[in-house]
Amino acid sequence: MSELKAILNDVVAQVKKRAPAIYDEAVAEAEKSSSPAPRKADFEKFGVAVFTKGGSLEYAGNAGIGFPIQSISKVFALEVALEAIGETLWKRIGRDPSGDPFNSIIDLERGKGIPRNPFINSGALVICDILVGLGGKDGPNRHVVELIERMLDDETLILDPSVMESDRTGGNLNRSLMFMAKHHGNLKHPVEEVMDAYIHQCAITLDCRGLAKAGRFLLLDDPEQDKKGTLSAARRARRILSVMMLCGQYDGSGDFAYRVGLPAKSGVGGGILAIVPHLASVAVWSPALDPMGNSWLGTLGLELISLKTDWSVFGKARREV
Known part of the structure; x- marks a missing residue:
C-alpha cells in the first residue's frame, strides 16, 4: 500500500x-x-x-x-472564459470576496452590475454570458462539458436530471441577478440562454x-517553455487558484x-x-x-x-x- x-x-x-x-x-x-x-x-x-x-x-x-458538481463547475467555466478572452474578462467581474451571501442581489446592485467575483452566482452567470457568446459548440455550455471530458480522457459526462429540472423550474433569484446585470449593461445575451448554460454546467455529475x-x-x-500553450495555461492556473x-x-x-x-x-x-x-x-x-x-x-x-x-x-x- x-x-x-x-x-x-x-x-x-x-x-x-x-x-x-x-x-x-x-x-x-x-x-x-x-x-x-x-x-x-x-x-x-x-x-x-x-x-x-x-x-x-x-x-x-x-x-x-x-454527485452533481454544482458550483465547482465555476472553476472550469472561468478557465474557458479566461482562455477565450484573457484579462479583459476582469472588466466585467471583480476578484474580491463578497462578504454577502453567494446569491445576493444587493451586492450586485451596489457594484452597478459588476459581480464581486466569478464564484458567487452573479459572477458565474456573467461568465456563462461570455461562454454563450463564444459559439462554436453544440448545446448549452458544451464548452465546460468538453473541458472536463478532455481532462477525463474523453469520458462522456452524465448530467443530473433533478438538478436540470429544479434549476429550470426554479432559479428565479438567478434570473433576477441576470436582469440586474443586464440593467447595468453587463449581460449581453438573453437571460434564458445564459440560464440554460448555467444549469447544464451545474448538473455535471462526477465522483x-x-x-x-x-x-x-x-x-x-x-515556466521554461511554451509547448502548446503550456506557459499561458500555467499563468491562467495561477490566477484561478488565487x-x-x-x-x-x-x-x-x-x-x-x-x-x-x-x-x-x-x-x-x-x-x-x-x-x-x-x-x-x-x-x-x-x-x-x-x-x-x-x-x-x-x-x-x-x-x-x-x-x-x-x-x-x-x-x-x-x-x-
Whole structure:
C-alpha cells in the first residue's frame, strides 16, 4: 500500500469517528438559526480521491458515489472564459470576496452590475454570458462539458436530471441577478440562454475520482517553455487558484484557508475540489452542508489531509507522498 493510500484510509476512519459530534454541532447550528434540521444519514457518507501530477490516482471511502458538481463547475467555466478572452474578462467581474451571501442581489446592485467575483452566482452567470457568446459548440455550455471530458480522457459526462429540472423550474433569484446585470449593461445575451448554460454546467455529475482527475489542469506549472500553450495555461492556473483561495468557500473562505491552507472550490452537491500547487488535485465529498454552504465532513477531511501531508500554500512544507 502506498503512503498516500494509507493516509487517505486513515482520514476516512478519522472523519467517520468524528462525524457524530459534527452532526450534533450541525443540529445546534440549525436550531440557533431556525433552519431545517440536518439529516443524520448525510453525515455517514464521505469520499476522497487524490490525483497526483505524476498521474497516479488514490482514493478511499465513498469515492465512487456520483454527485452533481454544482458550483465547482465555476472553476472550469472561468478557465474557458479566461482562455477565450484573457484579462479583459476582469472588466466585467471583480476578484474580491463578497462578504454577502453567494446569491445576493444587493451586492450586485451596489457594484452597478459588476459581480464581486466569478464564484458567487452573479459572477458565474456573467461568465456563462461570455461562454454563450463564444459559439462554436453544440448545446448549452458544451464548452465546460468538453473541458472536463478532455481532462477525463474523453469520458462522456452524465448530467443530473433533478438538478436540470429544479434549476429550470426554479432559479428565479438567478434570473433576477441576470436582469440586474443586464440593467447595468453587463449581460449581453438573453437571460434564458445564459440560464440554460448555467444549469447544464451545474448538473455535471462526477465522483471524487473523476473530480480529482478533472482538476489536473490547475497543476500546470512549466515556466521554461511554451509547448502548446503550456506557459499561458500555467499563468491562467495561477490566477484561478488565487481566486479559489480568496473566494472558493463563499463566506467560509477565511476559516477554510486557516484550517486547510489550499485553494479550493465547493459546491452544494457536497463536493470540494482542492489543489496542491505543483503536486496534486484533491476531491472530497459528503452531502451535509454547513451554514456557509460547504461540506462539513469534506472540510474536515481536507484539514486532516493537510495536517498529515504538510500540503499547504503557506510555507515550504509541501512534499510528495
